[in-house]
Amino acid sequence: LQPAKFFIWILPTSDGSEVAMFALLGEVLAIREESEATRGLKVKPAARENETAYVYENFDKFQLHAALNNLVSMPVELCGSRLKAVEPVDDALEHQIRTNPGKFFVPLSSKDNDGNSIKAVYAAGVGWRERPGRKAVLGRLLQVGKVLVPHYTKVEDLAGHLLHRTGKIRTLTFDVGTDLRDCWGQLRDPGNRLVCDAQNIRDLMEDVIRNSAELDSAGKSGASIVTNMRRFVVKNFKDAENPYIVRQVMPTFARKLTEHARADGGCFRTAVAPLCAVLDLPKADDSLERTHWHILRKVELEEESTSLVFQDNDRINFLDLKGPKFSGWRDGKSWLGSAEDRHRKDAGFTELFPSGLPLAPCGAKEAARALELDSEMLRDTDMTDYSLFMVPYTATSEPRCGCDPAVPQWPLVLDAEPAGKQYRFAVGIIDYLERSVHGLNKVLHFSMSTMRTPTVYRNWWMLMWPMYFHIPPFSSTPQGQITPPAGSGLVEQLTVGQRVVAVEKIKWRRHSEKITTRGNEVRKCYQLRLFETSSRDSSSGSAEKVYAGSEGTILQLTKCNGEGPGIVVMWDDTDQDEVFEVGAEQIMGLPRRLVEAPPAPPAPALS
Numbered sequence: 357l358q359p360a361k362f363f364i365w366i367l368p369t370s371d372g373s374e375v376a377m378f379a380l381l382g383e384v385l386a387i388r389e390e391s392e393a394t395r396g397l398k399v400k401p402a403a404r405e406n407e408t409a410y411v412y413e414n415f416d417k418f419q420l421h422a423a424l425n426n427l428v429s430m431p432v433e434l435c436g437s438r439l440k441a442v443e444p445v446d447d448a449l450e451h452q453i454r455t456n457p458g459k460f461f462v463p464l465s466s467k468d469n470d471g472n473s474i475k476a477v478y479a480a481g482v483g484w485r486e487r488p489g490r491k492a493v494l495g496r497l498l499q500v501g502k503v504l505v506p507h508y509t510k511v512e513d514l515a516g517h518l519l520h521r522t523g524k525i526r527t528l529t530f531d532v533g534t535d536l537r538d539c540w541g542q543l544r545d546p547g548n549r550l551v552c553d554a555q556n557i558r559d560l561m562e563d564v565i566r567n568s569a570e571l572d573s574a575g576k577s578g579a580s581i582v583t584n585m586r587r588f589v590v591k592n593f594k595d596a597e598n599p600y601i602v603r604q605v606m607p608t609f610a611r612k613l614t615e616h617a618r619a620d621g622g623c624f625r626t627a628v629a630p631l632c633a634v635l636d637l638p639k640a641d642d643s644l645e646r647t648h649w650h651i652l653r654k655v656e657l658e659e660e661s662t663s664l665v666f667q668d669n670d671r672i673n674f675l676d677l678k679g680p681k682f683s684g685w686r687d688g689k690s691w692l693g694s695a696e697d698r699h700r701k702d703a704g705f706t707e708l709f710p711s712g713l714p715l716a717p718c719g720a721k722e723a724a725r726a727l728e729l730d731s732e733m734l735r736d737t738d739m740t741d742y743s744l745f746m747v748p749y750t751a752t753s754e755p756r757c758g759c760d761p762a763v764p765q766w767p768l769v770l771d772a773e774p775a776g777k778q779y780r781f782a783v784g785i786i787d788y789l790e791r792s793v794h795g796l797n798k799v800l801h802f803s804m805s806t807m808r809t810p811t812v813y814r815n816w817w818m819l820m821w822p823m824y825f826h827i828p829p830f831s832s833t834p835q836g837q838i839t840p841p842a843g844s845g846l847v848e849q850l851t852v853g854q855r856v857v858a859v860e861k862i863k864w865r866r867h868s869e870k871i872t873t874r875g876n877e878v879r880k881c882y883q884l885r886l887f888e889t890s891s892r893d894s895s896s897g898s899a900e901k902v903y904a905g906s907e908g909t910i911l912q913l914t915k916c917n918g919e920g921p922g923i924v925v926m927w928d929d930t931d932q933d934e935v936f937e938v939g940a941e942q943i944m945g946l947p948r949r950l951v952e953a954p955p956a957p958p959a960p961a962l963s
Contacts, residue, residue, distance in 0.1 A: 621726035688804025
């Protein structure tokens with residue numbers, strides 16, 4: 357397509373969230389390319405004649421293998437620390453470097469954590485390529501021997517140091533990326549291994565050398581992706597991205613993942629796909645340009661995956677979701693793309709599951725809470741345009757109930773039974789290091805791009821609960837105990853006055869009656885809730901609503917009229933003369949308290 361110079365008229369939406377305005381069709385062509393990691397489990401044929409050659413010039417499996425070997429040989433550093441490589445220097449190499457440092461080092465442009473351009477000295481040049489033996493792992497020069505030199509910006513700085521240096525060099529230390537292995541704490545994968553443990557990375561090293569890499573290009577953005585390695589996707593940053601943002605953001609992620617609230621998700625502490633390292637490597641074509649590679653865990657289980665089938669017999673093995681607001685024209689890339697593209701996006705989900713996915717009770721509320729906390733973390737770090745990535749499996753066993761909350765697991769697992777079929781989905785969040793907001797969304801809050809402001813994007817993303825995913829109803833007792841899902845020996849205990857959080861968006865019609873609460877205060881009570889029956893179109897007619905993550909206080913453990921068990925909450929962000937009846941599946945206690953389930957009542961005696 358070539359940029360067009362005419363206008364299209366965009367009508368207001370039914371929910372009033374957009375205003376009528378003119379928009380350049382050229383904006384459609386500026387929509388960001390489909391995210392690379394979306395295709396991390398499925399490789400498409402090359403679309404451009406020179407695509408394969410373009411991708412392979414970015415990928416050197418021997419260089420990557422050497423960098424991964426360096427990663428596992430180095431001790432695990434604090435989350436977001438520099439990943440270092442130490443190169444031994446013998447007498448012959450030291451003589452060559454002292455004689456002609458320009459043969460081994462060059463000044464290159466780089467960026468700091470804030471994206472500001474800086475100059476630094478990098479190890480590169482014909483001198484390294486002429487050395488026999490193993491492939492050296494080279495990067496930004498940090499130390500000459502034990503002398504710190506990260507402030508050097510030109511080769512002359514290094515030459516001056518060598519001129520006055522009398523002792524032997526012995527080693528050179530380089531910055532070759534970012535170590536993120538420590539960011540994920542004790543998070544374990546389906547094989548019960550730490551997600552970034554040494555054995556996982558050694559298996560990746562073996563595949564890098566043994567397998568013929570299958571690569572895909574994300575088009576004009578310049579990103580490439582290696583897809584056929586065990587347990588990992590290896591992809592590079594696009595030209596416009598700042599790879600050093602991980603040093604700024606990932607320590608925050610690590611801190612958030614250890615907060616007490618994360619235990620609310622049971623063994624599901626996060627859905628964010630673990631990024632184990634970012635490797636800063638020279639391009640495979642021996643140019644002075646460099647490429648930053650993600651070492652990212654795949655969203656998968658150690659089971660045989662299955663496919664979801666459309667009427668045209670298109671079989672898909674993943675879904676890349678951003679929320680029901682993006683099931684139509686708001687995701688211009690998908691809306692204007694092929695049927696194959698749409699089937700793997702929100703439009704495809706709403707076609708496959710027009711009424712949403714009914715979830716098995718075990719783990720459903722915990723997964724919703726984990727995703728809600730993830731969305732808050734991403735919003736608070738100014739991230740946008742991330743995706744919920746789902747891989748389908750045939751459920752061949754009972755839902756996975758009763759996992760040990762002390763052993764956090766990744767990825768999330770959702771069991772569902774749509775239309776009598778049984779599926780198990782591996783669920784993770786990908787593409788979460790994006791801060792760019794489309795220009796029109798900054799000013800006019802309108803575009804056909806998914807790149808919205810972080811707060812708007814987070815609220816729209818969490819609409820998947822309950823439009824896409826339906827937690828089955830849970831019941832409560834007058835004593836505040838939530839009926840446990842089958843197979844669990846623990847129940848959640850709620851009390852009057854306890855703080856609670858909404859795990860999904862909740863909507864109500866007009867208030868039904870006035871009640872007198874503790875303290876003899878009269879409040880309007882909203883009893884009639886609106887439920888979502890369509891994965892594409894939100895229910896209308898609500899008088900009040902709260903979003904996932906909203907907090908409130910339990911006022912009573914009966915229904916509004918006092919007849920029978922129920923839960924009535926006063927929310928912080930609604931009028932304080934209003935209270936709301938909620939379902940036990942829609943909220944979670946703060947903090948969450950689990951107790952042993954009461955024994956079942958004895959069966960009546962036979963007469």
